[in-house]
Amino acid sequence: MFGRRKDQSSEDADIDRELDLGEAEEEVDDIDGSDDSVSELTPRPDGPHDISEIDPSGEYLDLGSVWLTPTEEMEIRLDVDPTTSAVVGVTCVTEAGAVAVLVLAAPRTEGIWKDVRRELRASITAGGGLVDEVEGPWGTEIRTQVPAENADGTQGSQPARFVGIDGPRWFLRLVFLGPAAVDPVAAESVERIARGIVVVRDNEARAPGDLLPMKLPEQAVPALQVDGDVAEGAEGDDDEDSAAWKREDLSPFERGPEITEIR
Numbered sequence: 001m002f003g004r005r006k007d008q009s010s011e012d013a014d015i016d017r018e019l020d021l022g023e024a025e026e027e028v029d030d031i032d033g034s035d036d037s038v039s040e041l042t043p044r045p046d047g048p049h050d051i052s053e054i055d056p057s058g059e060y061l062d063l064g065s066v067w068l069t070p071t072e073e074m075e076i077r078l079d080v081d082p083t084t085s086a087v088v089g090v091t092c093v094t095e096a097g098a099v100a101v102l103v104l105a106a107p108r109t110e111g112i113w114k115d116v117r118r119e120l121r122a123s124i125t126a127g128g129g130l131v132d133e134v135e136g137p138w139g140t141e142i143r144t145q146v147p148a149e150n151a152d153g154t155q156g157s158q159p160a161r162f163v164g165i166d167g168p169r170w171f172l173r174l175v176f177l178g179p180a181a182v183d184p185v186a187a188e189s190v191e192r193i194a195r196g197i198v199v200v201r202d203n204e205a206r207a208p209g210d211l212l213p214m215k216l217p218e219q220a221v222p223a224l225q226v227d228g229d230v231a232e233g234a235e236g237d238d239d240e241d242s243a244a245w246k247r248e249d250l251s252p253f254e255r256g257p258e259i260t261e262i263r
Contacts, residue, residue, distance in 0.1 A: 040109060040110050040111040040166060041109065041111060041166045041167060041168065042111065042113070042138055042139055042164075042165045042166045042167070043138075043139075044138065044165060044167070047194070047195030047196060047197065048165060048167070048172055048194060048195060048198065048199060049197070049198050050167055050168055050170075050201070051067075051198055051199065051200045051201070054198055060198060061076070061217050062215075062217055062218070063078075063087065063214050063215060063216075063217055064200070064213050064214040064215040065103050065170075065199060065200050065201065065202070065212035065213055065214050066090060066103055066197060066198070066199060066200070066212075066214060067197070067198035067200060068092065068193075068196065068197060068198075069193075069196030069197075069198075071193070073094050073095065074092050074093070074094055074193060075092070075093040076090060076091070076092055076093070077090070077091045077093060078090050078091075078214075078216065079091070086213070086214070087214035087215055087216060088102075088211055088214065089101060089102045090214065092190075092193050094190060094193070096178075096179055096180055096185075096186040096189040096190055097176060097177055097178035097179040097180025097183075097186050097187070097189075097190045098177040098178050098180065098190065099174050099175065099177070099180065099190050099191075099193055099194050100174070100175040100177065101172065101173075101174060101194075101197065102172075102173040102175075102211075103170055103172050103173075103199055103211070103214075104170065104171045104172075104173070104208070104209055104210060104211060104212060105169065105170060105171070105201075105206035105207065105208055105209065105210045105212055106166060106167070106170055106171040106208050106209075107169070107208055108168060108169050109168075111166030111171070112164075112166065112171050112208055112209070113139075113140075113164030113165070113166050113171065116164055116171070117133075117140065117162075117164060120142055120162055121133075124142075124144050124146065127146070127147070128147045129144050129145060129146040129147060129157075130144060130145040130157075131143075131144050132144075136161075136163060137191065138163050138164075138165050139164075141161060141162060141163045141164070142161070142162040143159070143160075143161050143162075143181075144159065144160045144161070144162065145157040145159055146158050146160055158177075159177075159181040159182045160175055160176070160177055160181050161175065161176040161177075161180070161181040161182075161187075162174070162175055163175075163176065163194075167201075168201070169201050170199050170201045170212060171208075172197070172199060174194050176190060199212075
């Protein structure tokens with residue numbers, strides 16, 4: 001089933017786009033630049049991969065700048081800008097948790113995760129969240145507890161785990177949510193999905209921090225879904241409430257764009 005629903009709006013949604021990368025934002029990356037400088041890119045022998053590192057004839061779900069390796073248990077939700085209908089991000093959801101994927105332009109050899117991490121720490125702390133930096137499978141990552149309202153109306157918190165991966169002329173930001181943010185066994189399962197990601201960087205010169213273009217997959221058959229009611233002509237969802245954390249923890253910063261779902 002494929003559908004759209006409106007997500008909640010929040011000022012904290014700005015965190016996904018307004019990343020202060022300093023002077024780097026004003027410098028367009030050089031697609032013909034030299035590779036002689038010391039690389040600061042993230043080691044990723046087991047993935048995610050650049051398109052140049054894999055056999056493109058394999059089975060992938062093509063979302064433009066991001067290709068996903070499909071699995072039966074994975075539900076895919078696309079973040080869609082309601083004003084332009086452009087896909088700006090994707091979230092892969094399983095019973096073990098979820099991983100939200102955002103891909104940005106970056107310099108050829110100089111990573112931007114250090115700068116992005118600094119801004120994330122400042123924004124999360126300013127919003128009353130707790131931040132801890134730890135070493136993970138892709139290097140330094142951020143573990144957070146973000147203030148959130150519980151289902152019963154009481155104040156609680158939601159865990160999230162931010163991972164930054166600097167690739168060749170691209171930057172991949174992964175946010176692990178639900179059980180995958182706190183449980184090592186669940187995290188390992190969702191990390192396998194992240195390792196199956198392929199980034200397809202076009203040849204356009206872009207400023208570091210610009211979103212790389214994504215698109216709806218050809219397999220998708222749109223059906224409007226608003227406030228949990230499926231529009232006429234769309235199939236229902238019999239297991240909509242099978243995992244409560246999916247609705248409550250999927251977006252710790254309550255992003256504003258529409259959410260498109262593919263099951």
